[in-house]
Amino acid sequence: SIKAIRASILDIASVVDKPEDIEQHLRFIEDGLMLVDNGRIEWVGTWEEGKDKIPDSVRIRSYPGKIVMPGFVDTHIHYPQAEMVGAYGEQLLEWLNNYTFPTEARYKDKDYSREMSAFFLKQLLRNGTTTALVFGTVHPESVDALFEAAEGINMRIIAGKVMMDRNAPDYLLDTPEVSYNQTKELIEKWHKRGRLLYAITPRFAPTSSPEQLAMAGKLKQEYPDTYVHTHLCENKNEIEWVKELYPEQDGYLDVYHHHGLTGPKSVFAHCIHLEDKEWDCLQETDSAIAFCPTSNLYLGSGLFKLQEAWQRNIKVGMGTDIGAGTTFNMMQTLNEAYKVMQLQQHRLSAFEAFYLATLGGAKSLSLDHLIGNFEVGKEADFVVIDPCATPLQQLRYDSSKSLADELFVLMTLGDDRSIYRTYVDGRLVYERG
Ligand code: GUN
Ligand code: FE
The missing domain is CATH 3.20.20.140 (Metal-dependent hydrolases)
Known part of the structure:
Protein backbone atom coordinates (compact mmCIF):
# COMPACT_ATOMS: atom_id res chain seq x y z
CA SER A 1 0.00 0.00 0.00
CA ILE A 2 1.32 3.43 -0.98
CA LYS A 3 1.73 6.22 1.56
CA ALA A 4 2.36 9.88 0.79
CA ILE A 5 3.98 12.02 3.49
CA ARG A 6 4.24 15.79 3.13
CA ALA A 7 6.61 17.62 5.52
CA SER A 8 10.10 19.04 5.69
CA ILE A 9 12.48 16.18 4.93
CA LEU A 10 16.04 15.87 6.23
CA ASP A 11 18.68 13.19 5.70
CA ILE A 12 22.35 12.71 4.86
CA ALA A 13 22.90 11.35 1.38
CA SER A 14 26.18 9.55 1.80
CA VAL A 15 28.54 7.85 4.23
CA VAL A 16 31.54 10.10 4.93
CA ASP A 17 35.14 9.69 6.18
CA LYS A 18 35.31 12.96 8.05
CA PRO A 19 32.81 15.15 9.86
CA GLU A 20 33.58 18.22 7.72
CA ASP A 21 32.10 16.36 4.72
CA ILE A 22 28.68 15.79 6.25
CA GLU A 23 27.26 19.22 5.43
CA GLN A 24 27.81 18.83 1.70
CA HIS A 25 25.77 15.61 1.75
CA LEU A 26 22.95 17.05 3.80
CA ARG A 27 19.57 17.07 2.07
CA PHE A 28 16.91 19.36 3.42
CA ILE A 29 13.66 19.81 1.55
CA GLU A 30 11.54 22.49 3.16
CA ASP A 31 8.26 21.43 1.53
CA GLY A 32 8.96 17.81 0.75
CA LEU A 33 7.08 14.72 -0.30
CA MET A 34 8.02 11.15 0.44
CA LEU A 35 6.29 8.22 -1.23
CA VAL A 36 6.52 4.86 0.49
CA ASP A 37 5.41 1.59 -1.04
CA ASN A 38 5.44 -1.81 0.57
CA GLY A 39 7.83 -0.78 3.33
CA ARG A 40 10.34 0.85 0.98
CA ILE A 41 11.18 4.42 0.03
CA GLU A 42 9.76 4.89 -3.44
CA TRP A 43 10.33 8.56 -4.13
CA VAL A 44 11.61 11.67 -2.28
CA GLY A 45 11.60 15.25 -3.55
CA THR A 46 9.77 18.54 -3.37
CA TRP A 47 6.01 18.67 -3.05
CA GLU A 48 5.79 20.63 -6.32
CA GLU A 49 7.72 18.00 -8.29
CA GLY A 50 6.04 15.04 -6.68
CA LYS A 51 2.41 15.90 -6.07
CA ASP A 52 1.26 14.56 -9.45
CA LYS A 53 2.83 11.18 -8.70
CA ILE A 54 0.40 10.52 -5.85
CA PRO A 55 -2.33 8.09 -6.91
CA ASP A 56 -5.85 9.53 -6.47
CA SER A 57 -6.87 6.94 -3.92
CA VAL A 58 -4.01 7.78 -1.55
CA ARG A 59 -4.66 10.08 1.40
CA ILE A 60 -1.85 12.60 1.95
CA ARG A 61 -0.39 12.62 5.45
CA SER A 62 0.55 16.23 5.92
CA TYR A 63 2.78 17.29 8.82
CA PRO A 64 3.20 21.07 8.57
CA GLY A 65 6.00 22.43 10.75
CA LYS A 66 7.41 18.96 11.34
CA ILE A 67 10.63 17.37 10.07
CA VAL A 68 10.79 13.84 8.71
CA MET A 69 14.14 12.16 9.44
CA PRO A 70 15.48 8.62 9.21
CA GLY A 71 14.70 6.59 12.35
CA LEU A 365 26.01 -2.03 11.90
CA SER A 366 26.84 -2.73 8.22
CA LEU A 367 23.24 -1.82 7.40
CA ASP A 368 23.86 1.40 5.46
CA HIS A 369 22.71 -0.30 2.25
CA LEU A 370 19.28 -0.82 3.87
CA ILE A 371 18.62 1.98 6.37
CA GLY A 372 20.04 5.30 7.61
CA ASN A 373 18.75 7.71 4.94
CA PHE A 374 16.02 8.12 2.33
CA GLU A 375 17.74 6.69 -0.71
CA VAL A 376 15.12 5.15 -3.01
CA GLY A 377 14.71 1.45 -2.29
CA LYS A 378 15.78 1.65 1.33
CA GLU A 379 13.57 0.45 4.16
CA ALA A 380 10.97 3.00 5.25
CA ASP A 381 11.85 3.53 8.92
CA PHE A 382 11.43 7.19 9.82
CA VAL A 383 10.37 9.69 12.45
CA VAL A 384 8.26 12.82 12.26
CA ILE A 385 9.93 15.29 14.57
CA ASP A 386 8.27 18.23 16.27
CA PRO A 387 11.03 20.81 16.72
CA CYS A 388 8.76 23.00 18.88
CA ALA A 389 7.33 20.54 21.39
CA THR A 390 7.81 22.82 24.41
CA PRO A 391 7.55 26.58 25.01
CA LEU A 392 11.32 26.83 25.40
CA GLN A 393 11.91 24.95 22.15
CA GLN A 394 9.41 27.20 20.39
CA LEU A 395 11.20 30.29 21.70
CA ARG A 396 14.62 29.04 20.66
CA TYR A 397 13.34 27.77 17.31
CA ASP A 398 11.95 31.19 16.47
CA SER A 399 15.35 32.77 17.13
CA SER A 400 17.33 30.12 15.20
CA LYS A 401 19.27 31.49 12.28
CA SER A 402 20.14 28.39 10.28
CA LEU A 403 19.40 24.71 9.90
CA ALA A 404 22.54 23.92 11.90
CA ASP A 405 21.25 26.11 14.69
CA GLU A 406 17.76 24.56 14.62
CA LEU A 407 19.16 21.06 14.76
CA PHE A 408 21.53 21.93 17.53
CA VAL A 409 18.67 23.31 19.61
CA LEU A 410 16.72 20.14 18.85
CA MET A 411 19.50 17.88 20.13
CA THR A 412 20.05 20.07 23.19
CA LEU A 413 16.42 20.45 24.25
CA GLY A 414 14.75 17.53 22.49
CA ASP A 415 13.43 14.39 24.15
CA ASP A 416 10.53 11.98 23.70
CA ARG A 417 8.13 14.94 23.39
CA SER A 418 9.91 15.80 20.12
CA ILE A 419 8.83 12.51 18.55
CA TYR A 420 5.47 13.19 16.92
CA ARG A 421 5.17 10.00 14.86
CA THR A 422 7.32 6.93 14.30
CA TYR A 423 7.06 4.72 11.22
CA VAL A 424 8.60 1.25 10.92
CA ASP A 425 8.53 -0.73 7.70
CA GLY A 426 6.36 2.02 6.18
CA ARG A 427 3.70 1.69 8.89
CA LEU A 428 2.72 4.11 11.63
CA VAL A 429 3.74 2.43 14.91
CA TYR A 430 3.74 5.34 17.35
CA GLU A 431 1.69 8.52 17.66
CA ARG A 432 2.30 11.07 20.35
CA GLY A 433 -0.88 11.27 22.43
N1 GUN B 1 30.13 -4.61 31.02
C1 GUN B 1 29.70 -5.87 31.19
N2 GUN B 1 28.37 -5.91 31.35
C2 GUN B 1 27.94 -4.65 31.27
C3 GUN B 1 26.65 -4.03 31.34
O1 GUN B 1 25.62 -4.68 31.52
N3 GUN B 1 26.62 -2.68 31.19
C4 GUN B 1 27.74 -1.94 30.99
N4 GUN B 1 27.63 -0.63 30.84
N5 GUN B 1 28.95 -2.49 30.92
C5 GUN B 1 29.05 -3.82 31.06
FE1 FE C 1 26.43 -2.07 27.95
Missing part, protein backbone atom coordinates in the same frame (compact mmCIF):
# COMPACT_ATOMS: atom_id res chain seq x y z
CA PHE A 72 17.44 6.62 14.95
CA VAL A 73 19.88 3.73 15.28
CA ASP A 74 20.88 2.64 18.79
CA THR A 75 24.07 0.58 18.51
CA HIS A 76 24.22 -0.61 22.12
CA ILE A 77 21.39 -1.20 24.58
CA HIS A 78 20.39 -3.82 27.18
CA TYR A 79 16.67 -4.57 27.08
CA PRO A 80 16.74 -6.39 30.46
CA GLN A 81 17.99 -3.30 32.28
CA ALA A 82 15.13 -0.85 31.74
CA GLU A 83 13.82 -1.49 35.25
CA MET A 84 17.14 -0.52 36.87
CA VAL A 85 17.95 2.81 35.20
CA GLY A 86 19.19 5.20 37.85
CA ALA A 87 20.63 2.56 40.21
CA TYR A 88 22.58 4.65 42.66
CA GLY A 89 26.15 5.13 43.61
CA GLU A 90 28.48 2.64 41.90
CA GLN A 91 30.95 2.33 39.07
CA LEU A 92 30.96 -0.55 36.61
CA LEU A 93 32.01 -3.69 38.50
CA GLU A 94 30.08 -2.96 41.71
CA TRP A 95 27.11 -1.73 39.69
CA LEU A 96 27.01 -5.08 37.85
CA ASN A 97 27.15 -7.11 41.07
CA ASN A 98 24.80 -5.03 43.17
CA TYR A 99 22.15 -4.09 40.64
CA THR A 100 22.51 -5.62 37.18
CA PHE A 101 22.88 -9.31 37.87
CA PRO A 102 19.91 -9.54 40.28
CA THR A 103 17.75 -7.66 37.74
CA GLU A 104 18.71 -9.88 34.82
CA ALA A 105 17.81 -13.00 36.84
CA ARG A 106 14.12 -12.18 36.35
CA TYR A 107 14.33 -12.86 32.59
CA LYS A 108 14.46 -16.62 33.17
CA ASP A 109 10.68 -16.29 33.20
CA LYS A 110 9.37 -16.16 29.65
CA ASP A 111 6.22 -14.27 30.62
CA TYR A 112 8.26 -11.58 32.32
CA SER A 113 10.55 -11.41 29.28
CA ARG A 114 7.51 -10.99 27.05
CA GLU A 115 6.08 -8.21 29.16
CA MET A 116 9.40 -6.36 29.26
CA SER A 117 10.05 -6.89 25.53
CA ALA A 118 6.78 -5.13 24.78
CA PHE A 119 7.70 -2.31 27.15
CA PHE A 120 11.19 -2.04 25.64
CA LEU A 121 10.05 -1.81 22.01
CA LYS A 122 7.45 0.78 22.97
CA GLN A 123 10.15 2.90 24.59
CA LEU A 124 12.32 2.67 21.48
CA LEU A 125 9.43 3.76 19.26
CA ARG A 126 8.30 6.64 21.47
CA ASN A 127 11.88 7.89 21.25
CA GLY A 128 12.12 7.53 17.48
CA THR A 129 14.57 4.62 17.53
CA THR A 130 13.75 2.17 14.76
CA THR A 131 16.82 -0.08 14.81
CA ALA A 132 18.82 -1.33 17.78
CA LEU A 133 21.60 -3.75 18.62
CA VAL A 134 20.39 -5.32 21.85
CA PHE A 135 21.75 -7.42 24.72
CA GLY A 136 19.39 -10.06 26.10
CA THR A 137 20.22 -12.04 29.22
CA VAL A 138 21.87 -15.45 29.56
CA HIS A 139 18.41 -17.01 29.17
CA PRO A 140 17.46 -17.95 25.60
CA GLU A 141 13.83 -17.21 26.55
CA SER A 142 14.74 -13.54 26.86
CA VAL A 143 15.88 -13.42 23.24
CA ASP A 144 12.95 -15.44 21.94
CA ALA A 145 10.58 -12.99 23.63
CA LEU A 146 12.30 -9.94 22.17
CA PHE A 147 12.50 -11.33 18.64
CA GLU A 148 8.85 -12.44 18.78
CA ALA A 149 7.80 -8.92 19.76
CA ALA A 150 9.98 -7.26 17.09
CA GLU A 151 8.72 -9.66 14.44
CA GLY A 152 5.17 -8.54 15.23
CA ILE A 153 5.90 -5.08 13.80
CA ASN A 154 8.65 -6.14 11.35
CA MET A 155 11.25 -4.03 13.14
CA ARG A 156 14.95 -4.31 12.34
CA ILE A 157 16.39 -5.61 15.60
CA ILE A 158 19.76 -7.29 16.12
CA ALA A 159 20.01 -9.20 19.40
CA GLY A 160 21.62 -12.10 21.15
CA LYS A 161 21.69 -14.25 24.23
CA VAL A 162 24.44 -13.30 26.67
CA MET A 163 27.21 -15.87 26.99
CA MET A 164 28.71 -15.86 30.51
CA ASP A 165 30.24 -18.75 32.41
CA ARG A 166 32.18 -17.22 35.30
CA ASN A 167 32.54 -14.29 37.73
CA ALA A 168 28.82 -13.77 38.20
CA PRO A 169 26.18 -15.40 40.44
CA ASP A 170 25.51 -19.06 39.65
CA TYR A 171 21.94 -18.30 38.63
CA LEU A 172 23.23 -16.30 35.64
CA LEU A 173 25.92 -18.66 34.39
CA ASP A 174 25.90 -21.02 31.46
CA THR A 175 28.82 -23.20 30.30
CA PRO A 176 30.84 -23.11 27.08
CA GLU A 177 28.82 -26.02 25.67
CA VAL A 178 25.41 -24.78 26.78
CA SER A 179 26.11 -21.28 25.45
CA TYR A 180 27.30 -22.73 22.16
CA ASN A 181 24.24 -24.92 21.74
CA GLN A 182 21.74 -22.27 22.78
CA THR A 183 23.33 -19.62 20.59
CA LYS A 184 23.41 -21.97 17.61
CA GLU A 185 19.76 -22.80 18.07
CA LEU A 186 18.84 -19.12 18.30
CA ILE A 187 20.86 -18.28 15.18
CA GLU A 188 19.15 -21.06 13.25
CA LYS A 189 15.77 -19.85 14.44
CA TRP A 190 16.09 -16.07 14.13
CA HIS A 191 19.02 -14.85 12.05
CA LYS A 192 17.68 -13.28 8.84
CA ARG A 193 14.10 -14.21 9.68
CA GLY A 194 12.28 -11.18 8.24
CA ARG A 195 14.32 -8.17 9.34
CA LEU A 196 15.79 -9.83 12.43
CA LEU A 197 19.50 -10.49 12.81
CA TYR A 198 21.57 -12.31 15.39
CA ALA A 199 24.54 -11.08 17.42
CA ILE A 200 26.86 -13.51 19.19
CA THR A 201 27.01 -11.83 22.61
CA PRO A 202 29.73 -12.72 25.13
CA ARG A 203 28.99 -10.21 27.95
CA PHE A 204 32.64 -9.10 28.34
CA ALA A 205 35.98 -10.83 28.80
CA PRO A 206 35.78 -11.14 32.62
CA THR A 207 32.57 -13.22 32.55
CA SER A 208 33.76 -15.68 29.89
CA SER A 209 36.35 -18.44 30.23
CA PRO A 210 38.82 -18.84 27.34
CA GLU A 211 36.87 -21.99 26.43
CA GLN A 212 33.66 -19.99 26.08
CA LEU A 213 35.29 -17.31 23.94
CA ALA A 214 36.67 -20.09 21.74
CA MET A 215 33.08 -21.32 21.32
CA ALA A 216 31.96 -17.81 20.44
CA GLY A 217 34.72 -17.68 17.80
CA LYS A 218 33.65 -21.06 16.46
CA LEU A 219 30.07 -19.82 16.08
CA LYS A 220 31.29 -16.73 14.25
CA GLN A 221 33.23 -19.00 11.88
CA GLU A 222 30.22 -21.21 11.29
CA TYR A 223 27.91 -18.22 10.77
CA PRO A 224 30.17 -15.50 9.33
CA ASP A 225 27.38 -13.02 8.62
CA THR A 226 26.15 -12.88 12.23
CA TYR A 227 27.27 -10.01 14.46
CA VAL A 228 29.54 -10.00 17.49
CA HIS A 229 28.46 -7.65 20.28
CA THR A 230 30.34 -7.07 23.53
CA HIS A 231 31.95 -4.51 25.85
CA LEU A 232 35.53 -3.22 25.66
CA CYS A 233 37.78 -0.97 27.78
CA GLU A 234 34.98 0.77 29.65
CA ASN A 235 36.49 1.11 33.11
CA LYS A 236 40.05 1.08 34.48
CA ASN A 237 39.42 -1.60 37.13
CA GLU A 238 37.75 -3.73 34.50
CA ILE A 239 40.80 -3.47 32.24
CA GLU A 240 43.20 -4.41 35.06
CA TRP A 241 41.01 -7.40 35.86
CA VAL A 242 41.04 -8.60 32.24
CA LYS A 243 44.84 -8.40 32.23
CA GLU A 244 44.94 -10.60 35.35
CA LEU A 245 42.44 -13.09 33.94
CA TYR A 246 44.13 -13.30 30.53
CA PRO A 247 47.87 -12.82 31.21
CA GLU A 248 48.80 -14.70 28.05
CA GLN A 249 46.98 -12.13 25.85
CA ASP A 250 48.43 -8.79 24.80
CA GLY A 251 45.78 -6.57 26.44
CA TYR A 252 41.97 -6.47 26.57
CA LEU A 253 41.07 -6.30 22.89
CA ASP A 254 43.58 -9.05 22.08
CA VAL A 255 41.43 -11.41 24.18
CA TYR A 256 38.60 -10.95 21.64
CA HIS A 257 40.88 -10.71 18.61
CA HIS A 258 42.70 -13.92 19.54
CA HIS A 259 39.36 -15.74 19.59
CA GLY A 260 38.27 -14.49 16.16
CA LEU A 261 35.78 -11.98 17.52
CA THR A 262 36.94 -8.80 15.76
CA GLY A 263 35.76 -7.84 12.27
CA PRO A 264 33.40 -5.72 10.18
CA LYS A 265 30.33 -7.02 11.99
CA SER A 266 31.80 -6.72 15.49
CA VAL A 267 30.53 -3.90 17.69
CA PHE A 268 32.43 -2.96 20.84
CA ALA A 269 30.65 -0.80 23.39
CA HIS A 270 32.51 2.04 25.12
CA CYS A 271 36.21 1.79 24.03
CA ILE A 272 37.16 4.61 26.38
CA HIS A 273 40.60 3.58 27.57
CA LEU A 274 42.11 2.06 24.43
CA GLU A 275 45.86 1.66 24.00
CA ASP A 276 47.40 2.51 20.62
CA LYS A 277 47.70 -1.14 19.65
CA GLU A 278 43.97 -1.52 20.36
CA TRP A 279 43.04 1.44 18.17
CA ASP A 280 45.24 -0.16 15.50
CA CYS A 281 43.48 -3.50 15.86
CA LEU A 282 39.98 -1.97 15.61
CA GLN A 283 41.09 -0.08 12.51
CA GLU A 284 42.77 -3.06 10.85
CA THR A 285 39.83 -5.38 11.48
CA ASP A 286 37.19 -2.78 10.47
CA SER A 287 35.40 -3.31 13.80
CA ALA A 288 32.87 -0.74 15.03
CA ILE A 289 32.48 1.21 18.26
CA ALA A 290 29.30 2.14 20.16
CA PHE A 291 29.73 5.56 21.80
CA CYS A 292 27.57 5.65 24.95
CA PRO A 293 27.90 9.10 26.51
CA THR A 294 25.11 8.98 29.11
CA SER A 295 26.39 5.67 30.43
CA ASN A 296 30.02 6.73 30.41
CA LEU A 297 29.21 9.82 32.44
CA TYR A 298 26.75 8.06 34.72
CA LEU A 299 29.16 5.26 35.72
CA GLY A 300 32.08 7.70 35.75
CA SER A 301 33.82 5.56 33.14
CA GLY A 302 35.49 8.33 31.14
CA LEU A 303 35.41 10.34 27.91
CA PHE A 304 35.32 8.61 24.53
CA LYS A 305 37.87 9.95 22.01
CA LEU A 306 35.59 10.42 19.04
CA GLN A 307 38.17 12.48 17.12
CA GLU A 308 40.62 9.57 17.22
CA ALA A 309 38.01 7.25 15.74
CA TRP A 310 37.34 9.75 12.90
CA GLN A 311 41.07 10.13 12.22
CA ARG A 312 41.42 6.38 11.93
CA ASN A 313 38.22 5.99 9.92
CA ILE A 314 36.78 3.59 12.51
CA LYS A 315 32.99 3.22 12.36
CA VAL A 316 31.13 4.76 15.31
CA GLY A 317 27.46 4.67 16.22
CA MET A 318 25.58 6.08 19.20
CA GLY A 319 24.48 3.78 22.02
CA THR A 320 22.10 4.61 24.86
CA ASP A 321 23.37 1.63 26.92
CA ILE A 322 20.22 1.47 29.04
CA GLY A 323 20.41 0.75 32.04
CA ALA A 324 23.86 2.23 32.76
CA GLY A 325 22.76 4.85 30.28
CA THR A 326 20.06 7.13 31.59
CA THR A 327 17.77 7.65 28.59
CA PHE A 328 16.25 5.80 25.64
CA ASN A 329 16.22 9.10 23.81
CA MET A 330 18.76 9.75 21.06
CA MET A 331 18.55 13.55 21.28
CA GLN A 332 19.36 13.41 24.98
CA THR A 333 22.19 11.03 24.14
CA LEU A 334 23.55 13.51 21.58
CA ASN A 335 23.18 16.33 24.07
CA GLU A 336 25.48 14.45 26.46
CA ALA A 337 27.84 13.53 23.62
CA TYR A 338 28.26 17.23 22.90
CA LYS A 339 29.32 17.80 26.51
CA VAL A 340 31.69 14.83 26.49
CA MET A 341 33.38 16.35 23.42
CA GLN A 342 33.40 19.84 24.97
CA LEU A 343 35.47 18.44 27.83
CA GLN A 344 37.99 17.34 25.19
CA GLN A 345 38.04 20.60 23.20
CA HIS A 346 36.16 19.12 20.24
CA ARG A 347 32.98 20.77 18.96
CA LEU A 348 30.41 18.15 18.05
CA SER A 349 28.24 19.83 15.40
CA ALA A 350 24.55 19.06 15.00
CA PHE A 351 25.28 17.60 11.56
CA GLU A 352 27.92 15.26 12.96
CA ALA A 353 25.60 14.30 15.81
CA PHE A 354 22.64 13.48 13.54
CA TYR A 355 24.95 11.59 11.22
CA LEU A 356 26.13 9.39 14.10
CA ALA A 357 22.54 8.77 15.19
CA THR A 358 21.31 7.77 11.70
CA LEU A 359 23.53 6.88 8.72
CA GLY A 360 26.72 6.57 10.80
CA GLY A 361 24.95 4.17 13.12
CA ALA A 362 23.64 2.21 10.14
CA LYS A 363 27.17 2.04 8.74
CA SER A 364 28.56 0.81 12.05
